[in-house]
Amino acid sequence: MLGPKRFYFSFLLFFLVLNLFAQGKGKTTSLKKIIIDIENQHQVNFNYTEDNVFGLQLTPPKKSLSLEQKLQYLTQRTSLSFENLDNKYINVYRNHNKTEIICGYVFSNIDKNPIEGANIHFNTNTHTATASNGYFEFEKGSKNVFSISHVGFTPKKISIANINSKECLNIILESEVTELEEIKANPILASGISKNSNGSFEIKPKKFGILPGLIEPDALQTMQQIPGVNSLDESVSSINVRGGTHDQNLFLWNGIRMFQTGHFFGLISVFNPNLAHTISIHKNGSSPFYGESVSSVVAISSTPETAEKNSFSAGINMINADIYAKYNLSKKSYVEISGRKSITDFVETPTYKEYFNKVFQNTTITDFARNQNINYKSDKEFDFYDATLKYLQKIGLKDEILLDLITIQDNLKVFQSAASYNVVKSENNILRQQNFGGNLSWKRNWNNFNTTKINIYNSSYELLANQKTTNGDQIVIQENTVANNGINLENNHTISSKFNFNNGYQFNEIGVINLEHVSNPDFYRKTKEVLRTHALILEGKYNDTISRIILNTGLRLNYIEKFKKYIPEPRIQFNYGFNKNLNIELLGEIKSQNSQQIIDLQKDYFGIEKRRWIISNNSSIPIQKSKQLSLSLFYKKNDWLLDIENFYKKVSGITSASQGFQNQLEFVRITGNYEIMGTEILIQKKMNHFLTWLSYTYNNNNYHFENYEYQSFPNNFELTHTVSWAGIYERNNFKIALGTKWSSGRPKTSPDLSKIDLSNPVLVYNKPNNTNLRIFSQVNLSSTYKWETTSGVLYKLGISILNILNRKNEISEYYRMSPLSNSIEEVETFSLQRTPNLSFRVSF
Known part of the structure; x- marks a missing residue:
């Protein structure tokens, strides 16, 4: 058998060769398929016309990249621009330096919500409609006036002559009070808690709703609501997952193993509930990157997935x-x-x-x-x-x-x-x-x-x-x-x-x-x-x-x-x-x-x-x-x-x-x-x-x-x-x-x-x-x-x-x-x- 040092050297050399080999691989696929994959992974919606994406083929971006990194990648490899709106909607349009584009957003004057399906009509007898986020765009061409209309709103006419095509318009329509349909979700146990495809439970404290007896998203108190997780003495320093003792659980805070998990000798979690962004709980089937535990893994991350304001x-x-x-x-x-x-x-x-x-x-x-x-x-x-x-x-x-x-x-x-x-x-x-x-x-x-x-x-x-x-x-x-x-x-x-x-x-x-x-x-x-x-x-x-x-x-x-x-x-x-x-x-x-x-x-x-x-x-x-x-x-x-x-x-x-x-x-x-x-x-x-x-x-x-x-x-x-x-x-x-x-x-x-x-x-x-x-x-x-x-x-x-x-x-x-x-x-x-x-x- 190889000695430990020779074994590690050979293994790391294998990593290096594999890394160099992997960097050159990648198959092309349609831009539309790439967009659909990004929508599913990051829970966003792309707004685009079929003409803009038809026929485009390229190598997909790496799945582990952030949403912003993927959009930068697509921008560099296509003639398109990708505008990110609050990590919910992505507007896709041709680069302005090649074709003069008029773009804008249509909102209600009452609740400032975007208006979906508003009709944009041109003097050339052509028309388009706004997307779910109120966005629209069109090529300027010979158009000089367009009108905007929607049921329940007062129509408005806009002159194109004095519009700066480098900036999107914000258009407010006078309207009656309109109730938007509520977005319905199906959480696990409470809002902010979900179950992933790898079998783990994920808690988002900043989106956390409420659970009986809890007024704060305490990580270790919340996990006791999950079937198979108990604390026989009501202590977060004595959590038993499927029969295991507390020390058989691996508790990680931003990659640091924590040997103390409770204040007040176990009645309060040491992890500030107002700080964490993601809490992952694995009862079984954890990643091989997690070691030193024979029971569960509780990984707490306070790093946000996207940039946040002060x-x-x-x-x-x-x-x-x-x-x-x-x-x-x-x-x-x-x-x-x-x-x-x-x-x-x-x-x-x-x-x-x-x-x-x-x-x-x-x-x-x-x-x-x-x-x-x-x-x-x-x-x-x-x-x-x-x-x-x-x-x-x-x-x-x-x-x-x-x-x-x-x-x-x-x-x-x-x-x-x-x-x-x-x-x-x-x-x-x-x-x-x-x-x-x-x-x-x-x-x-x-x-x-x-x-x-x-x-x-x-x-x-x-x-x-x-x-x-x-x-x-x-x-x-x-x-x-x-x-x-x-x-x-x-x-x-x-x-x-x-x-x-x-x-x-x-x-x-x-x-x-x-x-x-x-x-x-x-x-x-x-x-x-x-x-x-x-x-x-x-x-x-x-x-x-x-x-x-x-x-x-x-x-x-x-x-x-x-x-x-x-x-x-x-x-x-x-x-x-x-x-x-x-x-x-x-x-x-x-x-x-x-x-x-x-x-x-x-x-x-x-x-x-x-x-x-x-x-x-x-x-x-x-x-x-x-x-x-x-x-x-x-x-x-x-x-x-x-x-x-x-x-x-x-x-x-x-x-x-x-x-x-x-x-x-x-x-x-x-x-x-x-x-x-x-x-x-x-x-x-x-x-x-x-x-x-x-x-x-x-x-x-x-x-x-x-x-x-x-x-x-x-x-x-x-x-x-x-x-x-x-x-x-x-x-x-x-x-x-x-x-x-x-x-x-x-x-x-x-x-x-x-x-x-x-x-x-x-x-x-x-x-x-x-x-x-x-x-x-x-x-x-x-x-x-x-x-x-x-x-x-x-x-x-x-x-x-x-x-x-x-x-x-x-x-x-x-x-x-x-x-x-x-x-x-x-x-x-x-x-x-x-x-x-x-x-x-x-x-x-």
Whole structure:
């Protein structure tokens, strides 16, 4: 076998030869066919006459180019001009320097909307009509006067003599008030959410409508509405996708891997909901360019697809305040900043109090309070913030440089004291969690068929706990830090109008430090592990709109330096349309992951954020590997939508410490796998301004530990049945959503009372996860209203209520020995009680 260095050299040489070969390829096709393809891809409409495009043949532009780049390409290779109007309509006409053209737009004087089908009549007894955007054009020739008429509008005559043919006319017709037909769309779950042909869900926060309980397009809260995605403890730091743990998901922000995803220890997403432009969620069949995850991929991009004007916005709710600003430095560069901070420094709102009570249930901090009932005093400080910076610079027509920076931090300080029988006990607790990230990327369009992108990234994470007690003079310090950096190279080649080929190389280095330091008695332990991985990537994409076949397939080949181990990861996405209403989809993938989160002790980090990152050692901590296959049927017609998906998933190499056991397996260290089969169903109906949907998920999820007494038993994250419903009403600027979520209780382990001696009790358990908690049920409501002033300032007011019925839902239950009574006590944790929230935002 070739050595690693010779192998990489040969592979990169192959990329170079392929790149040079691909640059010279390309078949010609008709301009009209090219225009139709661009319309379908970018959702625009071209306005043209058949005479202008008839007979023109040329090589199609690369599909990966932006709309503006494609129009520049067509302009350079034809004698036509392409005028882009708000990325909705493209006017096609002959170049003015060859033929003198008169062009214009016709609008209504009442609502300033374009008038489609207005008749343009000339003195030569010929005529034409306006397009859907009100556009018209004609050759000047011998024409000197033309008239414009339309039913319900006053006709108008225009003299051509004094018209400057280099500028299009704006013509206003006097009219009666005319209602234009509303454009109807069929979203998934809510406006701004769609499902792509590759099986992924895509969220556009700036087009987001509303969902029950949400007044902002929070990425991690929104994704929990998708069938197959849950959070058993209502935390965005504990999202389970098809039975996987949270750390098995890959979270990317502008290409940066994020190791912290939640503020307020999981109740709020760290990703500013007013910043993102596109959120892609892959439950299965992800691109081979995504690695280091055995469950889902959540890729968040804050880079707009098209140029945007300067903007500023600021908002506040009952937890935090934020600002956002974008400023165009020139036509080729802009800077974008955002910042968000908790308001708990100034006021303790009802929302904050409910969140605080939820997070700190049954932690060592509340244990202190429960055990001391005389002269108890507590003083706490909590705050969080996040900030981002983006800078984009275009260089010439082919190059683009982009810089992204993000910083996230949560701080908690709690001082507690109690006096009992003249003995004073006190604790001073400090907990800090933070994540910094940066990404510098360069993109070059070599030509219309080849693009290269290189990015260098870094992500650093720290979790630090510091506890001081006065009575024992003891100091406890715990620290978990992660440093992750790497380089990505991606080449995109357009081979033909139907086939694209991509290749790339990725280098990733991750280092993890875990530290524990205790004084009195002295104990010190510090471990550091580093792992470097190389990955070679091949991907082919075939899209035939005529036969309705879409096939994306690829291979990711990982090489782990430390273990000298190769891991191949094939991926496939296949979509076939029986007709325009019915599609079948097959998704499959094999993936691996070298890092994971474990729990050494449930009381680590005060029991609040007790998970720490570690990396594989290829023995007691194996490399996790997953394989998954799913088959779905998607039907959409007459505003009805039905999506049925069956899947199978198996993840091997898991450790018991990563699964959060609080039974007889809490202190046992074994490895095994989990296997899950399930069905996800979504049915949806849209009726004018009203949208309603119902989803159902069935899961059969089991652990398999060969070296344990009970080799197979239910997974901790199994929810056998989950049902969600929502009713959403949106009209003009008013939106309201009501919804409910019902699920069977998660598994728990009960004590075996027949084997416990109550006079000298010792915990003895039944088979792990032998029973379940009670049913979980919650009803949520949210509503928003926005209005705009004549000066262009936009205001938005939102209100939400979680758990309207104030139902006391149990989300976990375990048993422990009470240090006070030497008896077995049952410990329960509950979901949020009724929690209101109010938001206000201003944008201009």
